[in-house]
Amino acid sequence: MILKSEKILIIAIITLTLGFFTTNEVCFAVEDEGLYVEVEGNVGIGTTDPSYLLQLLKNGSAAPIQLDIHNTGTNDADDSILSFGVQGLIDFGMGIDRSTGKFTITKGKSFLIDNFFTIDDIGNIGIGTLVSGGLLGLKDEFTYLDRDDNNNLTFTDVVTGTKTLADLIKLTYIEIAEMGFVTGAHTVDTDTHIDQTGIEGLG
Known part of the structure; x- marks a missing residue:
């Protein structure tokens, strides 16, 4: 027919x-x-x-070709999501979370589980946090990676605005010990160790 x-x-x-x-x-x-x-x-x-x-397949003829996923709804749950999954293992999704207004990469097929990575509408990035606070937020919403007036890399406190130069961040020997390094000897398998006098070891 x-x-x-x-x-x-x-x-x-x-x-x-x-x-x-x-x-x-x-x-x-x-x-x-x-x-x-x-x-x-x-x-x-x-x-x-x-x-x-x-x-x-398409010849763009000096113009981009484009896919568009556009949710015309206005409810907070009206997200635009592209999801990927492997049967019996894990699902990941990425798209725009309407409730936050951010581009998000998440574990699962919705933005209700673990949101690992976000970008807001002014370019701030959050890794492990939904509220980046600044140019690059890491782990929590209270500290973010920034730069000072001299273009030095800093960690900035969201609440106080205090900037700590990234190259001046130090750990006490107690903090080092909590990572598994004590009295100059490493207690776990590692390729790098620092003892309490500041001596570093590679391998």
């Missing part, structure tokens, strides 16, 4: 054996290579020979 108009060509091929359907092969072609669905389920846009589940 073949149905054809100027815009749409639909081809359906049905094979009969002993009065029963053995195959039901259907493919669709819209405006030649505009949209093509193979018998195996591969979908091609701009190609009649898609090699993958979804394949898009």
Whole structure:
């Protein structure tokens, strides 16, 4: 059976054996290579020979080609998400969380679980925190990576605004010990160690 108009060509091929359907092969072609669905389920846009589940081909002719996922809803739950999953292992999602207004990478298929990475609308980045506080927020919402007037790298306290030069951050020997280094000897397998006198060891 073949149905054809100027815009749409639909081809359906049905094979009969002993009065029963053995195959039901259907493919669709819209405006030649505009949209093509193979018998195996591969979908091609701009190609009649898609090699993958979804394949898009187009000559941009000096202009970008673009995919757009746009949620027109206005509820806080109206997110735009692209999700990835491996059966029985883990799911990740990325997109725009409408409730925060941030681009987010999250564990799971929604923004209700663990949000690992965020970018707000002025370019601030949060890693391990939803509230970056500044240019780069790490782990919590109270401290973020910043720079001072002399372009030195600093850690800045969100509440007090105090900037601590990153190259001046020091650990006491007690803090070093809490990481597994005590009295000059490492207590866990490591490639680097620092003893309480400041001597460093590599390997």
